[in-house]
Structures are given as structure tokens and as C-alpha cells.
Amino acid sequence: MKKEVAIIGVGQTAFVRGYEGSIRELAFDAYKEAMLDAGLTAKEIDASIICSAPEYDKQRSPSGTIVEYLGLNPKPTFYIETICSSSSSGLRVAYSLVKSGLHELVLVLGFQKMSEISSADSQERMGRGSDIMWEAPFGTMMPAYYAMHARAHFQRYGTTEEDLALIRVKAATYGMINKKAVYQKGVTLEQVLTSDMIASPLKRFDCCANADGASCLIVANQERAKALSKKPVWIIGLGAATAPINMSGRESLTGLSCAREAAKEAYQMAGVTPQDIDVAEVHDCFTIAEMMAYEDLGFAGPGEGKDLIRGKETYIGGKIPVNVDGGLLSKGHPIGATGGSQIRTIVLQLRGEAGEMQVKAPEIGLIHNIGGVGLYGNVTILGRD
């Protein structure tokens, strides 16, 4: 295992509906937890990477405002955006800054306060993360795009609405034991199947919950990681890829090519295979997205994702536990904070500090974080010391 760059501190706010504070205060909550976790003070941080989807922010260039509030002046900061995968992209940049030797300790902070705008406005803005020239004029939105993927998957592989509902039930099972989840209630199969249709065949419970929240990661080079941390978690594989924004440019709608490309790169860099992964966080912005992730990541063959969920193989104790923190479906999806939160979950799992959500003695964990409708794919593989 390569031990060159590590994560030595993690933090996350509770994901909530309607955070009662400003974005700088929201950022501070996650920052404080990560800094206390790593035992660091502001002057030790060499650079920061701030991640969010800017269309939700009233503050232009929020990184400048946030680093001042966190006491990180006069150190440099960078603003990174790949919609829902912004903070995974942020981690990739932090890795390169550290690996290059330019900096020793780099902070990655993702945040989003989605509640500043209405849900319809939010859907419209998210919809504009797809092709505004050729698709948005038809009235597109995120659930409808993923619904098209679901229909294509059903047709080709015989996957059913009930299979997708099983994914939602699993998410709720773990959302109930995650004190930081926005949705902490249980959900039954019947509740999912009878919930309001949003964009057929996806129903209300097939969709993730909007939330406000922030996440924070502290990345260190080998020397600092060993000196500062008892349990550094090493970044052993990174993969990032893109795919055509418009549906016309996609080979098929039964999976996301950017996820397959990113996974291939990350597995290769880490020198591991899908069978080596002990615990995973995948981008379940919709239930179908988790189903496609099982297959795109190689946890199941094409069309065989349904067998994993039917057999409860993605629960704790199963072959490959996935999203045992509630995922985006129950924990919530504050766009810019999501990747960092997924990474935090895997760091805690590898340290053995995930509490009730703990998977038995995992050594290697994986994070799959997607921006837009399969526009940006990011796969990160972490290893225990």
C-alpha cells in the first residue's frame, strides 16, 4: 500500500433542513470538528480548497470569505467546483498539492446552504447542470434524467421499481442510526412504492433529501501524517473522469461511463480489485444511481446489481456494505459538502470509529461521487495504516 498522502482529520456538520446561520458559520462548524480531530491550529494549515456549487451562494467567490472566517489568512485558497462531486475533486487537488511537495498540510472544505432558494428554483438550477442549450428548453430536471436511466435499466436487465425501493429501505435503516442525517426515520417498502410519483418511474422516496451542511478533511504528506496522527488513513487510489453532458452523446443509459472510467483508474492506482473493497460510499442521489454504482464499480456484473440488494449483500454483514451512514437518500445531499461527508464516513470506518454504523474491521474503503447526471465521475480508494 502506498503511504504518501493521508487524511488526518475529518469533520461534518449535522445535515439539516434550513441551517440557521450564514455560510461562513456553517463552514466553521465542520472546520472546528476536523481541526479538533487532527489536533491542529489554523497557522499550521498551508493551503485550503473550498468546494461548493456556486449557484446557491449569494456571496461571489465564497472561498475568500470563508478562509478569513476560519483564520486561514494569509495562506492561499482555491475554489473547486464539479457540482455534486466538488469536494471529491477538492480532495484530488489537495492530493496533488501535497504530493508535489508544494504544501504539507491542505484543508478541503465543502459546503452548501441549499435552503436559501425555493425547491422549484433549486430544481431549475440543478437542471441547468445539464445541457441548457439542447435539453433544458424541454423542461428537464435531475430526477427525470435519472428516471430515464432507470427505465433503460429495467428494460435491459429486468430490474424493478421494487428493487430500487429496497435500496431506499436500506438507506433509511442506516439513516435511523446516523445522528447527523437529515432524515432519521425508517421507511418501509410499501411507503416507497406508494409515495408520490416525481418523474416516472422515480417516486418521492427514490430521491435524496436536499439539506444544508458542510464537511471538512485535512490532508497531510507522509512525514506530517506520521508525526501528527495515530491513525492516518492513506489515499491509495484516485480516479476522475468526464462524460458528454447531453444524453445524445451517451453510449447507453444503463450505467455511467464516467464512473466506470474513474473506477478503473482508481483500482489501477491502488493495485486492488472490486473484491478487495470492504466498505463503500456511493453517490445515491436517486435509488437507481446506487444500483448503477454497484455495476459501474464492479461490485456486481452488468444487470446483476439487483441481486446484491435482493440478497441484502450491501447491508452491514453482507458481501460489500454500501452507504451504511444513510447515503444521500437519508443522510442528505448538500451538494458541495457531499463528497467530503462520504470520505469522512470511510475514514471513520477504517479507523474503527463509526459507532453503530461500524463494519467489521475494514482495511480498504471506496468512495464514488458523481457530479451532475454522470457528467463528472470521482472514485477515491482509502487504506488503513
Place this chain on the structure above:
Amino acid sequence: MGFEKFGIVSFTSQTKATPFIDHLERGVLAGTKCKGCGTFYFPPRPDCYHCLSSDVEWREITGKGKLISYSTLIYAPTGFEADLPYTIALVEFDNKVKVFGRLSKEVKDEEIKIGMELKYSVVKLPNDRITYEFKKA
């Protein structure tokens, strides 16, 4: 100018792909063919990333369309509420050219099937707006 007429709500007004609208107004759905290397593009574009030529000709989308996938929206983004419910679709024509758009409301829910044959049809909208939709072939 001209492209702002496209669809229910357009987010683009200035583009070199505006001849697309002129073709729609004549009832034709068109893509671009690069004069340098022959690559066909839909959605159309005035530039070719294969050979870097910006010399293109407009060509009609041909052949019977085949429905790749679809979804019927029950909720809509701001500005589209009046059309609900409506169905978005991806349709494949000759030479694997895929076109994104809406299914005509003439196609009944129970008739919609992946693989069904479709054709495109230009639709004039109020306020001098224009779009296209897919109908049964």
C-alpha cells in the same frame, strides 16, 4: 439572435447554431456535417473537434426513430408547470444519431414502449416560439 425562440424556455440566445431554428421553421430537424472530415453532429455545432474545421453543412435527421428511454414528469422546474404532465425521451435515428426531446401528448401512456418507432414533428408554440416533438411513426 434567433435561438431564444427554441423550446418552452430557452437559456441561450446567441449561438452560431442559429440556422437550426431556420430549419425548424421549414419543418426540418437538422444536425451539422463537418465539411472537413464528414463527422455528423447532433446536437448540431458549428465547430468540429475531430479536425478543428469550422466549416459545416446542415443535414436533416433521417430514418425511423427508435425510443431508447423516457420519463413522464409530474413535477416541473420553474417555467414549465403549465405543460405537466409531459414526457421527455431519447430517440435513436439513422447512423445511431440520438435526439433528445419530448414525446407528443398524442402518444398515450399505455402505448409508450422502449423500442417503439417514432418520427419527429416540428411544433409552433405561442409567442413565435418553436420546438419539435416525437410522434408515432
